[in-house]
Amino acid sequence: MSTIPAWWAGNGLRAEPSGLHFDGRSLRALATEHGTPLYVYSLAKVRRRVDELRAAFASRGVPFRLYYAMKANRFRPVLQTIRDCGDVGIDACSPRELELARELGFGPGEISVTASMLSNRDLDFFASAGASLNLDSLSAIRRFGERVPRGTAIGLRLDCAVDIGYGSHPKLAYGNTKFGFAHDAFEAAVEAAAAAGLVVETLHVHCGWGIQRGALHKLEWVMEKMAAFARRLPSVSTVNLGGGLGARRRAGDDPVMPEEWADAAARHLGPLGLTIACEPGTLLVDAAGVLLVEVNTVEEKSGTVWIGVDAGHNVNLYAAHYGLPIEIAHVDRPLAAIAGPASVAGNINESNDIFARDLPLPVVAEGDLLAFLPAGAYGSSMASDHCLRGPVREVAL
Ligand SMILES: Cc1ncc(COP(=O)(O)O)c(C=O)c1O
Numbered sequence: 001m002s003t004i005p006a007w008w009a010g011n012g013l014r015a016e017p018s019g020l021h022f023d024g025r026s027l028r029a030l031a032t033e034h035g036t037p038l039y040v041y042s043l044a045k046v047r048r049r050v051d052e053l054r055a056a057f058a059s060r061g062v063p064f065r066l067y068y069a070m071k072a073n074r075f076r077p078v079l080q081t082i083r084d085c086g087d088v089g090i091d092a093c094s095p096r097e098l099e100l101a102r103e104l105g106f107g108p109g110e111i112s113v114t115a116s117m118l119s120n121r122d123l124d125f126f127a128s129a130g131a132s133l134n135l136d137s138l139s140a141i142r143r144f145g146e147r148v149p150r151g152t153a154i155g156l157r158l159d160c161a162v163d164i165g166y167g168s169h170p171k172l173a174y175g176n177t178k179f180g181f182a183h184d185a186f187e188a189a190v191e192a193a194a195a196a197g198l199v200v201e202t203l204h205v206h207c208g209w210g211i212q213r214g215a216l217h218k219l220e221w222v223m224e225k226m227a228a229f230a231r232r233l234p235s236v237s238t239v240n241l242g243g244g245l246g247a248r249r250r251a252g253d254d255p256v257m258p259e260e261w262a263d264a265a266a267r268h269l270g271p272l273g274l275t276i277a278c279e280p281g282t283l284l285v286d287a288a289g290v291l292l293v294e295v296n297t298v299e300e301k302s303g304t305v306w307i308g309v310d311a312g313h314n315v316n317l318y319a320a321h322y323g324l325p326i327e328i329a330h331v332d333r334p335l336a337a338i339a340g341p342a343s344v345a346g347n348i349n350e351s352n353d354i355f356a357r358d359l360p361l362p363v364v365a366e367g368d369l370l371a372f373l374p375a376g377a378y379g380s381s382m383a384s385d386h387c388l389r390g391p392v393r394e395v396a397l
Contacts (some may be wrong), residue, residue, distance in 0.1 A: 039290075045287060045288035046376075060266035068089070072285050095126070098125070123144050133155065135154055148198070151199055153202070155203065162222060165209050166208070174208045213260070220268060237274055239275075293369070295309055297366065314386040
């Protein structure tokens with residue numbers, strides 16, 4: 001019997017009597033070499049994910065442009081892997097992300113910026129960098145227009161107007177939030193762009209994180225809306241569908257797959273002859289990463305077995321911030337039988353710093369290693385130095 005979640009079996013994770021292996025490497029050996037907490041990434045998997053997405057769109061014969069949302073994971077070897085793909089650009093959301101993309105050799109035509117609540121300082125930087133911006137406020141349109149030559153191309157980010165993120169979680173669904181122009185504000189945005197001397201070449205939408213198959217019909221509705229807006233504006237040559245794919249946190253999850261996404265996009269937008277762009281983060285890197293932590297405390301308190309580990313929400317924010325589950329596997333004894341429920345807590349002085357409550361786990365002892373899965377997206381990139389617990393370690397295979 002294995003305590004590795006079944007859906008991870010085909011993911012490069014192997015349970016052996018000697019312990020858990022990822023992409024053929026012993027996770028215990030990696031932790032011993034680099035210390036914990038440690039993010040471990042499979043670069044081969046990142047490449048495979050890019051190939052799958054590219055192939056999905058290529059087989060539908062629609063012009064396609066892929067940008068990687070670097071906010072998901074900006075570990076250098078991951079970014080270099082994306083760079084080495086050759087035809088993948090970067091979706092940046094801040095001046096420093098853009099700078100980092102440039103450092104890696106991405107040129108202006110390979111970087112798309114989608115950011116919100118931009119300061120004049122931000123806009124000065126983006127204007128001088130010649131960045132392609134997707135803007136989502138009249139204020140940003142006006143102020144960007146003051147900084148760039150007339151005729152500069154921009155994108156308009158639209159509000160998808162539906163709750164479509166993982167379980168319609170308010171932190172993960174972007175309809176009717178601070179992002180984008182509401183549908184009835186489209187005209188005003190187009191007029192503001194014209195008044196500012198800007199040309200709208202891109203329409204952009206990002207619906208949320210973790211879109212599941214059950215919401216595919218809503219996603220198609222959004223695509224149809226985007227097609228309708230594009231028809232109204234002859235200057236539009238690209239529709240950017242954002243990200244939101246590929247999130248799988250537990251066995252029952254059923255994320256929209258690249259094939260289905262490409263298929264829907266080709267049906268709704270293909271006939272317009274536009275370039276279909278997207279900027280996924282999670283889809284490309286999430287399942288390519290695991291987080292290794294060391295157990296420092298095993299103790300029963302008021303009927304709950306608490307397992308304390310050497311990482312907290314400063315290292316991985318998913319559970320504390322979004323309330324999202326994370327799978328936990330025993331690195332040293334992945335084949336051990338389940339012993340009973342235990343709660344896994346982090347080492348940060350916050351009561352919500354808990355990774356899992358009453359999770360069925362095998363016997364866990366102090367000094368053991370646990371693997372948190374998946375951890376490739378928004379793990380290290382959202383890490384903080386709260387409680388001065390220090391920076392996280394990362395290693396690429
Ligand atoms: C504008 C935009 N594009 C793309 C992404 C990437 O999303 P995901 O990681 O769900 O693919 C995000 C994530 O927040 C985003 O805000």
